[in-house]
Amino acid sequence: MAIPSIFFISFLLLPVHLASGKVTVNSTLSTNDHNSSWFSSSGEFAFGFRPINNNTSLLLLAIWLAKIPDETIIWNADISNPLSSGSQVQLTPKGLSLTNPQGQVIWTAEQQDNVFYGEMLDTGNFVLASSDSSYLWQSFNYPTDTLLPTQTLDLTSKLSSRLTQSNYTKGRFELYFDNGNLYLSQIGWPTESRYAKYFSVNTNSNVSASKLVFDSSGNVYVETKGGSQIGLGWDDSGLDVSTYYYRATLDYYGVFTFYSHPRASRSHQVWSIVRFVPSNICTAILSDLGSGCCGYNSYCVWNKTRPTCMCPEGYSLVNPDDEFGGCKPNISLGCGSDDARSRENPEDVYDMKPLQSVNWPLGDYERLINYSEDECRESCLHDCNCAVVIYNTARDCWKKRLPLSNGRLSATDEGGTTALLKVRTRPRDY
The missing domain is CATH 2.90.10.10 (Bulb-type lectin domain)
Incomplete structure (x- = not known):
């Protein structure tokens, strides 16, 4: 004893x-x-x-x-x-x-x-x-970027994504209530100004929301002031809080994701994605302001549950450790170039590389109607402001300057759209 x-x-x-x-x-x-x-x-x-x-x-x-x-x-x-x-x-x-x-x-x-x-x-x-x-x-x-079972988000609270995977500073996306509805928006980082909404859970005009609920069973829903429940558009069935940890996190690339992790701890176990909104953030974000899910001059590729950011040919990541931080031209483009040859004979210096099914749908500064693809290509080559043109089968030629925003790879060809990217093929003359 x-x-x-x-x-x-x-x-x-x-x-x-x-x-x-x-x-x-x-x-x-x-x-x-x-x-x-x-x-x-x-x-x-x-x-x-x-x-x-x-x-x-x-x-x-x-x-x-x-x-x-x-x-x-x-x-x-x-x-x-x-x-x-x-x-x-x-x-x-x-x-x-x-x-x-x-x-x-x-x-x-x-x-x-x-x-x-x-x-x-x-x-x-x-x-x-x-x-x-x-x-x-x-x-x-x-809360910061995460909700847990038994936690609620009231009308005056919000979730803010972190800036990057390893930087816990408030980032570029918010989940919040406005006028009784739940929204996801990109913000004008590092300010608090919000850009266009890219996901919403709308209540009717008679009954507005009171809070976002993550209940003890693992269900996530908007509760109205009348007590009714409105789902986020995902399936909450098959959850088991006794066997799994659950969390709902606004990820640093703007996806609101429901994760699970076995409670029985083993070294090889990781968080699994159970569900998420929006269904494809690459195409969900479309705003005149901001870069989109990926940074400027990149394009977003949706891979079933996660976005991947790609730099087009002739560009590289601004920060090699941050896939979502945007891309930069490997060699300077534009009217400020000090290479006389690029201004006088741009065909000797640049080429227009095709990029199928990729588009930066906003930010055009000129639209040329009833142009052939060759005419579209030539117009961009001889325009020092032009970094890329989008050409389609309707014979429209959309000219864009840097920085490029909202880039995405479409699963379909979007009406025969082709991006023609200005790429330098000759070293600068010194």
Whole structure:
């Protein structure tokens, strides 16, 4: 009987936040202690500092799934830059206070009433509670890019995608409510201005939405003020929250995706895509403003569940590590070229390369009617503003200048459309 007694006494001596998931006031976490986190009672979720891509010098104050191999981040504090070593977060009687190595407060979750304790719940929600255990603040009310089962998104809240796969700064896409309807829009990053909507869940004129619900069974729907449910256009059947973790994330390329992951942890397991909206983001986004799903001067190819961004011939990625960051001409084009030969005899310098079924459908600056393909090609060659022309069987010739936006590869030929891309074939004369 001695061993169980010693074990029981040792358990009683554990800090409160380790024994029950609750965190006492004045508890502190520091980036200098990489094993310091506040866990939920089951150990499934953790609150603390997480390195970005295993870079221990760049950290986030975050919540993550602690029992799966990649420890997926599902929430992070809204700060503009990653944290460095020496930062710390403290639970005070007023709430959470995050300070940088110089002791400056850079993020808070402060409350008017005194905070009695904090707790990392097994739902993935971190809460600050009063003496009667009512919630004064909860991370579920301030989501970043992800919703979890039992979480709701109210009319004043939104999801913001991260900027890139490894950059957790607010990115180029938002999921939000407006006039009682749920929308996805591209935004004019880094501002908050929204471009044209590319997905919507519309309620009727008599009953508007009250919130987006991710219920405890894993179903996701818009609930109206009258209590009815409107789906997102995907099938919520066959879900099992006892066997799988689920999350709904606005990915950094603008797709709102429902993921699943087995709860039984094995090293080879990964998140699986269950469903998503819109059905094809390459063609869903069509706006006079913004680059589209992929960056400028690229084109988007839909691969059943995910977009791929491609650079046309003569172009390369602006950032080799960011597929969605756009493309740049390998050699300068346009009227500012200092190569006299390109202005006087462009045929000696450029060629017009065909690219079937690719289009940048907006941003034309000139339309030439009843032109042959050869005439269309010649017109672009002799126009220093022209980077590409779109020619179709109706004998229309659409001229475009850089940067090119909303590029996409169509599964069909869109009426015999051919992109003729101006590509430099001769090195610049020096």
